[in-house]
Amino acid sequence: GQSLEQPSEVTAVEGAIVQINCTYQTSGFYGLSWYQQHDGGAPTFLSYNALDGLEETGRFSSFLSRSDSYGYLLLQELQMKDSASYFCAVRAYGFQKLVFGTGTRLLVSP
Amino acid sequence: DVKVTQSSRYLVKRTGEKVFLECVQDMDHENMFWYRQDPGLGLRLIYFSYDVKMKEKGDIPEGYSVSREKKERFSLILESASTNQTSMYLCASSGETEPAIEQYFGPGTRLTVT
Numbered sequence: 589g590q591s592l593e594q595p596s597e598v599t600a601v602e603g604a605i606v607q608i609n610c611t612y613q614t615s616g617f618y619g620l621s622w623y624q625q626h627d628g629g630a631p632t633f634l635s636y637n638a639l640d641g642l643e644e645t646g647r648f649s650s651f652l653s654r655s656d657s658y659g660y661l662l663l664q665e666l667q668m669k670d671s672a673s674y675f676c677a678v679r680a681y682g683f684q685k686l687v688f689g690t691g692t693r694l695l696v697s698p
Numbered sequence: 699d700v701k702v703t704q705s706s707r708y709l710v711k712r713t714g715e716k717v718f719l720e721c722v723q724d725m726d727h728e729n730m731f732w733y734r735q736d737p738g739l740g741l742r743l744i745y746f747s748y749d750v751k752m753k754e755k756g757d758i759p760e761g762y763s764v765s766r767e768k769k770e771r772f773s774l775i776l777e778s779a780s781t782n783q784t785s786m787y788l789c790a791s792s793g794e795t796e797p798a799i800e801q802y803f804g805p806g807t808r809l810t811v812t
Contacts, residue, residue, distance in 0.1 A: 596738070618797035630702075630788065630803035631741070638797070675740060679799050684729055684748050685756060686801060690740040 592676050592689035599695045600666055608661045608692045610676035617678040620652045620659040621686070626672045634661070634674075663694070671696045701725070702804035704789055710810045717776040719807050721789030728794040730772035731801065732756075732764060735786040747772055748794070779811045 592612040600606040610620065619638040623631040637643050637652035637659060649662040663670055676689040705720035723730065731746040733756075743756030745764040753764050761783060765773045772791075776783055786808050790801040 618799060621799045630805050631790075631801075632803070633800045636797075636799055677799070679797060684754070684798070685731070685743050685746055686799065687743075688741040690738065 592678065592687060594674075594676060594689040594692045596690070597693045597695065599697065601697050602666055602668060604666050605662065605664045606666060606694065608663070608674050608694065610659045610661075610689055612657050612659075612676075612678060612689075614657075614678055614680060614687070616681040618681065619678070620650070621677045621679075622650055622661045623675045623677060623688075624672050625675065625691075631675060666696050668696050668698070670694060702789055702791055702802050704787075704804040704807050706807050707805060708808050708810075710812065711776075711779050712812055713780060715776075715779050715811075717779050717809065717811075719774040719776075719787055719789075719809070721772045721774070721791075721804055722770055723772075723789075723791040723802070724770065725791065725793070725802070726769065727791035727802075728769075729792045729798065730766065731790040731792075732762075732772065732774045733788045733790065734758070735788055735806070741788065744774065779809075781811050783809065784811045785809060 621636040622634040625631040635650040642651045647664045652659040673691045675691045677686045702723045732744045733741040747753045747766040763775045788806045789804040792801045
């Protein structure tokens with residue numbers, strides 16, 4: 589089976605940079621994706637790394653290293669509105685379903 | 699804009715009741731999913747469907763069943779609700795274009811079983 593581990597909580601201040609790690613035990617998957625979920629809201633898709641390396645989308649970047657079974661989401665110039673839970677997810681070859689990590693709650697303070 | 703709607707935001711049911719949670723998507727997506735979300739456990743897949751009348755068990759199907767009679771609608775059924783099924787239930791859909799990793803979620807139904 590697949591499992592993805594994330595830290596349960598990360599705290600940071602406005603304007604800072606924070607990295608949310610995701611380590612996984614799975615093989616043969618399409619890539620690593622990230623979702624954001626605000627309290628009381630639905631998860632929304634943020635990014636996807638099909639290949640190893642860094643993908644940048646505005647203030648957010650995501651990284652994947654298949655050889656290290658590791659990825660991360662990097663949030664720069666943190667804003668209060670970035671306070672949310674962040675989930676990594678993978679879809680294994682031959683399966684339709686996504687497997688989600690346990691989620692990281694990011695708290696941004698003034 | 700993709701829209702996934704769920705029949706209720708909040709629901710309170712009694713132990714032993716039969717509960718129906720409805721989900722509708724408007725993007726003609728082939729795949730639909732039901733998850734439950736509990737603190738510290740992330741999103742866990744209950745059932746999914748990749749076509750009308752087709753269904754597959756997810757990681758925690760016990761105590762649940764599903765129905766997909768029309769492409770846009772996916773229903774989750776709790777045959778006899780129990781208190782340990784108190785949770786947030788999220789429906790999602792995705793297209794079949796590979797790698798099909800982007801799922802669109804509904805707002806969720808917070809179910810309380812007393």
